[in-house]
Amino acid sequence: MIDPTRIEARACARTYPNGTRALHPTDLGVEPGERLVLLGPSGCGKTTMLRILSGLDRPDPGGRVLFGDDDVTDRPIERRNVGMVFQSYALFPNMCVAQNVAYGLRLKGLPRAEREARAAHYMRLCRIEALGARRIDQLSGGQRQRVALARALAAEPRALFLDEPLTALDASLRETLREEIGALLAELSVTSVYVTHDQVEAMAIADRIVVMSAGRIEQIGTPRDVYERPQNLFVATFFGETNRLPDTDGRTHLVRPEHMRLVPPGEGIAARVVATTYLGAATRVTLDSEAGPMRVLDHEARRLAPGDAIGVRVDESRVMTFPTQPAPEPRPS
Amino acid sequence: MRGAPLPSKTPARRTGYGSRLSFAAGLALTLAIAGFLILPAILSMLAGVTANYFRGLSSGLTLRWVGEVLALYSDTIVLTLGLALATLATTLVLGVPAAWFLVRNPGRASRAIEELLTLPIAVPGLAIALAMILVWGGVGDLRTSWVFILIGHVLFTLPFMMRAVVANLQAIDARTLEEGAASLGAGPWRRFLEVIVPNARPGILAGSLMVVTLSVGEFNLTWMLHTPLTKTLPVGLADAYASMRLEVASAYTLVFFVMIIPLLVAIQWLGGLGAPGGKARR
Numbered sequence: 001m002i003d004p005t006r007i008e009a010r011a012c013a014r015t016y017p018n019g020t021r022a023l024h025p026t027d028l029g030v031e032p033g034e035r036l037v038l039l040g041p042s043g044c045g046k047t048t049m050l051r052i053l054s055g056l057d058r059p060d061p062g063g064r065v066l067f068g069d070d071d072v073t074d075r076p077i078e079r080r081n082v083g084m085v086f087q088s089y090a091l092f093p094n095m096c097v098a099q100n101v102a103y104g105l106r107l108k109g110l111p112r113a114e115r116e117a118r119a120a121h122y123m124r125l126c127r128i129e130a131l132g133a134r135r136i137d138q139l140s141g142g143q144r145q146r147v148a149l150a151r152a153l154a155a156e157p158r159a160l161f162l163d164e165p166l167t168a169l170d171a172s173l174r175e176t177l178r179e180e181i182g183a184l185l186a187e188l189s190v191t192s193v194y195v196t197h198d199q200v201e202a203m204a205i206a207d208r209i210v211v212m213s214a215g216r217i218e219q220i221g222t223p224r225d226v227y228e229r230p231q232n233l234f235v236a237t238f239f240g241e242t243n244r245l246p247d248t249d250g251r252t253h254l255v256r257p258e259h260m261r262l263v264p265p266g267e268g269i270a271a272r273v274v275a276t277t278y279l280g281a282a283t284r285v286t287l288d289s290e291a292g293p294m295r296v297l298d299h300e301a302r303r304l305a306p307g308d309a310i311g312v313r314v315d316e317s318r319v320m321t322f323p324t325q326p327a328p329e330p331r332p333s
Numbered sequence: 334m335r336g337a338p339l340p341s342k343t344p345a346r347r348t349g350y351g352s353r354l355s356f357a358a359g360l361a362l363t364l365a366i367a368g369f370l371i372l373p374a375i376l377s378m379l380a381g382v383t384a385n386y387f388r389g390l391s392s393g394l395t396l397r398w399v400g401e402v403l404a405l406y407s408d409t410i411v412l413t414l415g416l417a418l419a420t421l422a423t424t425l426v427l428g429v430p431a432a433w434f435l436v437r438n439p440g441r442a443s444r445a446i447e448e449l450l451t452l453p454i455a456v457p458g459l460a461i462a463l464a465m466i467l468v469w470g471g472v473g474d475l476r477t478s479w480v481f482i483l484i485g486h487v488l489f490t491l492p493f494m495m496r497a498v499v500a501n502l503q504a505i506d507a508r509t510l511e512e513g514a515a516s517l518g519a520g521p522w523r524r525f526l527e528v529i530v531p532n533a534r535p536g537i538l539a540g541s542l543m544v545v546t547l548s549v550g551e552f553n554l555t556w557m558l559h560t561p562l563t564k565t566l567p568v569g570l571a572d573a574y575a576s577m578r579l580e581v582a583s584a585y586t587l588v589f590f591v592m593i594i595p596l597l598v599a600i601q602w603l604g605g606l607g608a609p610g611g612k613a614r615r
Contacts, residue, residue, distance in 0.1 A: 056512055078515045088506060090513030094531035104517035148513075155517055 002190045004032035005068050005158040007053060012063035014048045022048040024215045025063070030159070033189035035182065037202040040212035041238065046195045047163060049212070053193055054161040055080045067158055083152030083190075087164040089144045091136045097147050098123070098132035104155030119154050125184060126150040142173045149181065153188065160185070160192040166201060178204045199239050203227075211235050233322045243294040245319065252324045257284070257297045259318035268311035273304045287312065374590070381584035398584035406569050406585070410592075412479060413565040417548040420486040424544050427487070428494035429537060433529055435495070436502040437511070447499070450492040458553030461488060465558065479563045485554045490547050494540035501536025502529070539603045546596045566592070 007030040014023040023045040030036045030053075038046035051057040053065060055077035064073045072080050083104075084090075091100050102119040110118070123129045126146040131139065139147065145165055152160055165181070166174045182205040185192050194205050202209050203223040211218045211226060211234075219231045230236035236254050243260065245253040261268075262285065271289035285304060287294045289312055296312060304310065381399065385392040403410075435443045453461060465485060470476045507529055514524040530537070552567040559568050566589055573582040 054516065056515070076515065077512075078518050078520055081518065082516060084513065084516035086509055086513060088509050090506075090509045092510060092513070092528055092532065093505065094528070094534075103514070103519075107518040107523070151517070161516075 002153075002156045002188050003158065004189050004191045006030065006032045006066075007159050007191055007193070008066040009049070009053060009059070010064040010066070012049070012052050012059040012065065014045075014052060014057065015060050021215050023052070026217055028053075028210065028217065028220075030191055030193055032191055035185050035192050035194065035205055035207045037194045037196060037206035037209045038212060039196060039199060039202040039209050039239070040218075041197060043214075044212040045215040046197075046210075046212050048215075050161055050163055050193055050195045053159075054082055054084055056084075081155070081158050083155060083157035083160040085145070085148045085152050085160070085162040085165045087167050089148045089168075091144055091147055091151070093136045095136075096132065097128065097134050097136070097139070100136070100147055101132075101151045101154050104151065108155065119150075122150040122154040125153070125188075127180075141169050142177060145169065145177065149184075153190070157190070160190050162192065162194045164195055164197070167196070167198075174198075174201070181205065209239075211239060213238070230320065233325055236320055236322065241295060242320075243296075244292060245314065246291050247324055250324050252322050254320045254322070255314050255318060257295050259315040260294070260296045261313045261315070262296055262298050262300070262302065263311040263313045265309040265311055268313035271310050271312050273306050273308040273310060275306055276304050285310075374586070377583050378587040378590060379583075380580060381582075381587040383580060383583075386579050386583070398578075398580045399587060401581055402573070402584045402588055405581075406566075406573075406588075409564050409566055409569040410588070412563065413549055416479060416483060416486060416565060417545045419483050420490055420548040421541055421544050423483065423487045424491050424494040425537070425541065428491050428540065429498055429530065429533070430525070432495045432498035432502060432536075433507070433525065433533075435499055436507055447495075450495055453488050454492055458485075458489065458551070458555075459557055461485065462554045462557030477560050477562070482555055482558050482563055482565070485558050486548045486551060489551060489554055490544040493543045493547060494537075497540035497543060498533055498536040501533045501539075505532050507532065535603065539600065542596055542600045542603065546593060546600065549593055549596070 009026060009028045011025045011027060012023065013021065013025040015021050026045075026049065028049065038049055040046045048057070052059045052063070055065070055072065055075060059065065059073065064071060066072065067080065077084070092103065095103065098116075098119055101123055102115045105115040105118055120129065120132075123132060126149050128143060128146045128150060131143060131147070136144065136147075148165070162181075166177055169177065178201050185205070194202075196202055196205075206223055208220060209223055209226050210220045213234050219226055219235045221229070226235060227240050230239060233252060233254075236242055241257050242254040243257060245255060247253070269289050269291055271287040271294065273285060274288050274293075275286040277284040277286075281299070283298045283302070283304070285296045285298050287296060287310070294312065298304075379390070380386045382394050382396065383390055383392060384395045384397070435447060462485060465481070465488075466476070469481070469484075475481050510528050510532060511524050514528040519527065549565075550567060551565070552571070555565050556568050556571065559565065564572070566585075570582065570585050570589060573585045
C-alpha cells in the first residue's frame with residue numbers, strides 16, 4: 001500500500017552558477033494524497049521546483065525540503081523513496097518491461113516472488129500486463145509512459161513526481177492518458193506533483209494548481225479558483241482564454257469568450273467577423289471590434305462569414321478587473 | 334571513415350537521362366580504386382606462400398615460410414596479443430568511467446578535456462614516444478619492460494575508446510536514464526554498472542575493437558619504444574623486411590592479415606548496427 005506523505009518546500013530557491021535565478025525563495029506545501037500541478041510557461045521554474053522536491057537537485061543554502069516530519073534536504077533522490085516519471089520516459093533499454101517495473105523492488109531487496117507479484121499488480125493497474133516480456137524499443141510512446149508510471153508506482157513511493165509526462169505524445173493519446181493518470185493517482189491516493197505547461201492537462205489532473213512565472217508562484221488554487229478568480233493579470237491571461245476590453249483609469253478589464261454573446265448588428269459593441277472556426281458544439285468567432293480584437297464562443301449555430309457586421313454584448317458581472325501592469329505577456333504554448 | 338563515396342545513395346534518385354551511365358562509371362571507378370588498394374596486399378600475401386618469389390608461382394606453393402615466421406616470431410605474436418588485451422583492459426577501466434564523467438558533467442571543462450584527448454592522435458607517435466623516453470626512460474626497469482609499450486598504446490588508444498563511449502552515452506540520453514535509476518533508489522555504483530554500462534555496450538564494443546586493432550597494428554610509437562625483447566608484430570614485420578628473405582616477410586604479412594582482418598570486419602559490422610536508421614530508437 002502506498003502511504004501518502006505531506007511534502008513541503010521551505011524557502012527553496014535555485015540559482016545557476018552564472019547568477020540567474022531559476023527559482024526565487026519559495027514555500028510550497030503538498031497535502032498527503034494530493035495531486036498538485038505546477039503550471040506555467042517554459043522557464044517559469046516549475047521543473048526546478050519539481051527537481052528540488054524530488055531530490056534530483058539541491059535548493060540553494062537556506063532552503064529545506066520536508067517529507068512529513070522528515071527533513072530530506074541533504075538526501076539525494078535515491079534515498080528519498082520517491083517515484084519519478086520523465087518526459088523522455090527514461091526506461092532502461094537493457095531490460096524488458098517487467099524487469100523495468102521490478103527494478104525498484106530489486107533495489108529494495110524484495111524476494112523474487114514478491115517482486116514479481118507486485119510488478120504484475122502495478123502493470124495491471126497501468127494496463128500493460130500483456131507487455132511484460134517486450135523490449136522497450138518494441139513499445140509505442142503511450143505504452144512507454146504506462147511502463148514508466150508502473151515502474152515508478154511499483155516501489156510504492158512516498159511521493160510521485162511527473163515531469164511533463166505527456167508532452168512527447170500526440171494529442172488524442174494525451175487526452176486518454178491524462179484522464180487515466182488522474183484517476184489512477186486519485187485511486188491510489190499517492191501524493192503527486194505534476195509539471196506541465198498545458199492548462200487543459202492541469203485542469204484534468206489537479207486537485208490544486210500552482211501557476212508559476214519567472215521563478216515565482218503567481219497563484220495556488222483549485223482549477224475552478226484559478227480559472228474563475230485569477231489573482232492577477234498574468235494568471236488570467238495565461239490560464240484560459242481572455243478578451244481585453246478597453247482600459248479605464250489604470251485598470252485592465254478582461255472577459256472570457258464564453259461570457260460574451262453575439263447580438264444583431266447595431267446592439268452592443270460594434271464588430272466585424274474576421275474568421276470563424278466550427279468546433280461542432282460551438283463556433284469560435286474571431287472579431288475585430290471597436291474595443292479591439294476579440295474571440296467569442298457562439299453556441300447558436302449562426303452562419304457567419306468574414307466581413308459580416310455583428311454586435312457583441314459582455315456579461316458585465318463576469319468582467320475581471322486588474323490594475324494595469326507591465327506584466328510579461330505569457331508566451332503561447 | 335563513414336560513407337563509401339559511391340553508389341549506395343544514387344539509385345534512389347536516378348531519374349535523369351544518363352544517370353545510369355554515370356552510375357556505371359562510378360562503380361567502375363570504385364572497383365578500380367579498391368583493386369589498386371587491395372592488389373598489392375594480395376600479391377604480397379601470395380608471395381608469402383610461394384616457394385621462390387623470383388621464379389614466381391610456377392615454383393609452387395608452400396607453407397614453409399609461414400611456418401618459419403611462426404617459429405621465429407611466436408614470442409612476438411604472443412606479446413602483441415597480450416599487449417592488445419592489456420591495452421584493452423586498461424582503456425576499459427579508465428575510458429568508460431571517464432567517458433561517463435564527461436557526459437554527466439557537460440561544460441567548458443569537459444569540452445576542453447575532450448579536445449585534449451585528441452592530442453595523442455594529432456601528435457606523431459614518434460614524438461609521444463620520445464617524450465615518454467625522456468620522462469620515464471630512467472624510471473626503474475620501465476624502459477625495458479613491455480609495460481612501457483603498454484603505456485604508449487594506452488595513451489594512443491584511450492581517445493578512441495572514450496569517443497565511442499561518449500557518443501553512445503549521448504545518443505541514449507544516459508543522464509536521464511541515470512536519473513530514472515536514481516529515482517528508483519539506485520546508488521551511484523549500481524546506476525553505473527546496471528544501467529549505464531549495459532546500455533553503452535554498442536559503444537564499448539566498438540571502442541574495444543578499435544583499441545585492439547590499433548594496438549595490434551601500431552608501429553610509430555612502438556618502434557621507438559621497443560627493445561629487442563619487446564617487439565610487436567608491426568615492428569617484427571619491419572625487421573623481417575629489412576633482414577630476411579622477401580618470402581618470410583611476405584608470409585609475415587599474411588599472418589598479420591589473418592589476425593587483423595576479422596577485427597576490421599567486426600568493426601565495420603558493429604558500425605553498421607549503430608548507424609542511424611539501422612535500429613530506430615524512441
